[in-house]
Every structure is written in C-alpha cells, then in structure tokens.
Amino acid sequence: MGYFAKFLGISAALLMLSATVVGAEEKDPLKARVPADQMSDAKANKNPVAATPENIAKGKALYEGKGTCFNCHGKNGDGQGEAGKVLNPSPRDFTNCKFHKKRKDGELFWIIKNGSVGTGMISLTPAIISEEEAWTIINYERTFCKGE
Ligand code: HEC
Numbered sequence: 001m002g003y004f005a006k007f008l009g010i011s012a013a014l015l016m017l018s019a020t021v022v023g024a025e026e027k028d029p030l031k032a033r034v035p036a037d038q039m040s041d042a043k044a045n046k047n048p049v050a051a052t053p054e055n056i057a058k059g060k061a062l063y064e065g066k067g068t069c070f071n072c073h074g075k076n077g078d079g080q081g082e083a084g085k086v087l088n089p090s091p092r093d094f095t096n097c098k099f100h101k102k103r104k105d106g107e108l109f110w111i112i113k114n115g116s117v118g119t120g121m122i123s124l125t126p127a128i129i130s131e132e133e134a135w136t137i138i139n140y141e142r143t144f145c146k147g148e
Contacts, residue, residue, distance in 0.1 A: 045106030
C-alpha cells in the first residue's frame with residue numbers, strides 16, 4: 001500500500017473512532033416518542049402537581065438526588081451528565097425550548113414510566129420514583145428552558 005493510501009486509511013479509521021466516542025447525538029428531540037396508539041391517552045394525562053415555587057424546588061431536589069436524572073441529563077439540564085456522555089443517542093437536552101413546546105407533560109410522564117425504547121432512558125417509575133415524584137420532576141425540567 002502506498003504511503004498516501006495508508007494515510008487515508010488511518011485517517012478514516014480515526015474519524016470513525018472519534019465518531020463513536022464523541023459523536024453521540026440526540027435522536028431527533030422533536031419527533032414523538034410515545035407510540036401512536038397511546039398518544040391521545042398520554043396527552044390527556046394532566047399533571048396533578050401544581051408548578052408552584054415550592055414544588056419546583058422539590059422537583060430539583062428529586063432530579064439531583066433520588067431520581068438520578070442529573071447523572072445523564074446533567075445538573076444544568078443540557079444532556080451532558082457524566083453517565084450521559086457515553087450514551088448514544090444522547091440524553092435529552094432540556095434547555096431546548098422547542099422540545100418543551102412540542103411535548104405535553106403527559107408525554108414526558110409516559111417516557112419516565114415506560115422508558116424510550118432502544119435508548120439509555122429506561123423506566124424509572126415506579127422502580128426509582130413514584131408517579132407523584134415523576135410529575136414533580138417534570139415541573140422542574142420545564143424550568144431549564146430559559147427563553148421562548
Ligand atoms: C441512564 C441515563 C438516564 C437517566 C438516569 C435518566 N435519563 Fe432521561 N433520557 C436519557 C436518554 C438517553 C434520553 C433520550 C431518549 C430518546 O432519544 O428517545 C432521555 C430522555 C428523557 C426524556 C425525553 C423524552 C421525550 O419525550 O423525548 C425525559 C422527559 C426524560 N428523559 C426524563 C428523565 C427523568 C425525569 C429522569 C430522572 C427521574 C431521567 N430522565 C433519567 C437518559 C437518562
């Protein structure tokens with residue numbers, strides 16, 4: 001093999017390697033995750049926990065503690081938590097306001113309860129947190145969107 005061909009081969013191998021190590025991305029965050037046949041029920045499932053400052057503070061404590069969410073989604077909600085960095089697809093970036101606009105609370109709740117198939121987002125309710133705690137965390141997750 002000529003030198004140039006070898007160089008090309010090595011560069012291509014390195015590119016592929018870096019793509020697997022640091023190239024993980026979110027799977028389209030605007031695409032629905034709840035299966036179509038359960039979507040209307042999920043959307044109709046309203047958050048019973050009021051988004052008061054007290055409940056949002058409780059949600060933050062759960063997100064950063066018992067719920068373990070921060071490990072993957074990051075303390076600041078950007079999806080860059082230590083455990084999340086190695087996941088492909090990447091955890092949801094909750095600072096993305098477009099994502100929040102697209103989702104009803106009931107859809108987020110459905111994912112916390114059932115997980116998102118084929119991703120690191122496994123079912124966390126009821127194993128790790130109760131239903132009420134899941135709704136409480138959802139109120140906190142909404143606050144990561146700072147803009148429109
Ligand atoms: C082990 C890592 C991990 C942990 C811990 C984790 N998540 Fe996730 N989460 C993910 C990944 C990965 C995705 C992206 C899934 C996808 O693209 O479908 C995700 C996506 C989500 C979504 C977006 C679903 C949608 O509609 O697109 C919500 C909401 C969510 N997580 C909430 C939580 C909450 C609340 C907690 C804590 C109680 C939590 N996650 C803990 C990895 C994690």
